[in-house]
Amino acid sequence: MSNLNIRNVFGGKERVIKHKSGCTICLYPMGEFSSVHAFFGTKYGSVDTTFKTRYDDDYITVPEGIAHYLEHKLFENDECDAFELYAKTGAHANAFTSFDCTAYLFASTQEFGENLRILLNLVQQPYFTDENVEKERGIITQEIKMYLDDPGTRVFYNCMGGIYHNNPARIDIAGTVESIQEIDKELLYRCYNTFYNLNNMVLSIAGNFDPDKALAICDELLICKEDPQIDVLVPDEPYNVKEKKIVQKLACAMPLFQLGFKIPYPENASKDYLAFNIMLETALGDTSEFYNRLYNEGVINDSFGVGVTKGRGFFVPVVCGITHDPERVTAEVLAELARVKKEGLSRESINTSIKMTYGETFSFDNVEKVARNGMMAQFEGKDIFSNAETAASLTYDDAMDMLEKLDLDNYCLSIIEPNE
Amino acid sequence: MDIKNFSRKKIADGVHISCYKDTRFQKNRIEICFSDILDRKYASLNAIIPAVLSRSNSKYKTMQELNNRLSQLYAAGINDFVEDEGDIQAFGLYSYSLCNEYAFDGENVLEEISTMLRDCIFDPYLENGIFPDSVVQLQKQNMIDVNNNDINNKTRYASMRAQAIAYESEPASVRRLGENEDIEEITAESAYKRYIEILETKNVEIICVGPADYTIVEKIFTEAFSKINRRPEPKFRTARSSIKNTVSVITEEMDIEQSKLVMVYKSDYDKEQWKHAMLASYMLGGDVSSKLFTIVREKLSLCYYCSSGFRRGKFAMIVNSGVEKDNLEKARTAIQQQLDELRNGKFTDEDMEKAKLSIATVLKACNDCMDSISTWISGCIYDDDYTTPEEKINHYSAVTREQIIAAADSMKLDTVYTLTSKEEKA
Structure with missing residues (x-):
């Protein structure tokens, strides 16, 4: 840049x-x-x-x-x-x-x-x-x-x-x-x-x-x-998740799932937020082999997504979507993340995700978003430009470091199943 | 809205490009929209076309290849859409892309995204001369899933069901993506045949909004359409919905905590004077100073949401609310009472001015957002009325108390739809 x-x-x-x-x-x-x-x-x-x-x-x-x-x-x-x-x-x-x-x-x-x-x-x-x-x-x-x-x-x-x-x-x-x-x-x-x-x-x-x-x-x-x-007071939090799986039945047509990984709150949450997004997009997003294989098999659809839910004192990388087979998708996600932890991700694909994340964070022509993002950035001790600048400056190593932070045994799978 | 920034040009039979050049924005939005009357025979076939076209083209043969290139272009997107507006089904592709000046590797993002869009529409990836069967089958399943998942959002689902009942036998009662049985019958052959028909016969609107010079988009699509044997159909218009002789009262059950009550009113008011009815609907339940919000929600604490919206094409007013099951009857009475207050003139001039001011804020602000500028252009084209938002504000401003009363008085209850919990759960 x-x-x-x-x-x-x-x-x-x-x-x-x-x-x-x-x-x-x-x-x-x-x-x-x-x-x-x-x-x-x-x-x-x-x-x-x-x-x-x-x-x-x-x-x-x-x-x-x-x-x-x-x-x-x-x-x-x-x-x-x-x-x-x-x-x-x-x-x-x-x-x-x-x-x-x-x-x-x-x-x-x-x-x-x-x-x-x-x-x-x-x-x-x-x-x-x-x-x-x-x-x-x-x-x-x-x-x-x-x-x-x-x-x-x-x-x-x-x-x-x-x-x-x-x-x-x-x-x-x-x-x-x-x-x-x-x-x-x-x-x-x-x-x-x-x-x-x-x-x-x-x-x-x-x-x-x-x-x-x-x-x-x-x-x-x-x-x-x-x-x-x-x-x-932020209560002490054990390392492990409270429950590995939660299933609820509701009025819906097909199952919804969210897989959330528990990790300790990071020292630099704003940077890690972007880096995690880049890593997850590269590994599981719609440019990945993983996504395209499962999409073409009809196992996942356009609702499939990755991201991070974060706030003061909590930070949860998530994978979610609507699928007929949430158990299979979960198993596939865990296997793929285990594979990329071992084998790594390509530099080219991470660079593509960095450009993508930069493009998504570049949003200074919408009055409402500018006012909102200006406030939210201050709450994090940053300014309105920080996210786009950080995204553009992230490196391959930054994204790969996030894989190290992910404990693939420490997750909760939430499923909503149709009630009839 | 500065009309000087707006240009519109015919580039082929039934194909127009409309551009709104606005240097305030940092992205470009390009939309290619086909339109058709909603008809169960074709709704599903029309709907599957953009879903198939947005996944690949002859250069980027797989979804992964296409997505990869789009991501490299700073999260540019090629998205498919299918919308229903009254009796009309609008479908096609749209893209958002970052302006060239913010591309840190110096790419010509606009030219590349325009070319990709053209290739997706005119040069799709084919196998044996038709869409790949695997892609069609996949998108069929996705469409069926989307249809089935309509029940996830109970508010939207209830409103959709109520309108399907209210507009029974009219094109607007056809589902946006068609019925599941019709989707199941689609084949790669039938989808490809329909794709050719669409390219040749449907009206096409290309709408560009953003800071760029869109000459390149015009050039690319003029050339592409020049190779098509165009024989466009006449434009379709949404017809006013007829008022039933007897109010349809339909209750459906679902395993839910909060019941939904939707009341559909129709009117035989002068269609040219739709702004009177729009204002009456706004005063009833258009915003937080409306009667439904201040009385039914705030004073009576009957629901978390209670609002009304006016559908200009069908000349119908839809009241949506989320209510405790035990309060359904109370809510229905309270909503009807508030409409009666309007038709009996029980509102102040200040109430009327508040509604006009609130509408003016919406109209003025529509100039600030690329999506709403694009929607404004679509509306102008559809109505063949290029009234600017500023001029519309003046029109609303001229609406009188008597006209609001007359429009409210013309509203007749047509349909009452209730989605409520099953008996054993009550």
């Missing part, structure tokens, strides 16, 4: 600022676009269930699903809900909770300033009452139940549950119908006051907006608080 300067894709107009409030602010002006997307996120997700701050004597463990519950509740204040305010400007608002972050976002094409004010206020002004917390329980219960019927979701969570004994990544992000019964307004405030501290948060804005105006609004509305020094 000698002639390439990824860092120039925004013409040097991007800014990353550590604001006096403690918040990290990323600004990506893309004036030639019509819309603006803003993400205001906290480094707080479903895995952060046991924690303390410097004000606490001891750790507290909160019910599973509380980060997601909190996300639902923040849209409401004492006068109205934030959706009503956004509706007056025409902005589209949403939020999401993942294993390790929660983010609130809007997309708009007008009244940027007003929308940013709504966003900053809604996240900084919690309003929880016994009544409004109770009202949300029904909606979240329906959300959980909807995903209980979804084989793609279940095969994923069952696999995570089979891999980890103690890591909270083993539990659904939304928790369970039972666990959310324990959530009340006091617990919500406790979690809010711990994690919704600006020192723990990132505001990322991309698109057609005035950066100076954005910063002026931030100066006005971001509330400085002392850093509570959050200490999240």
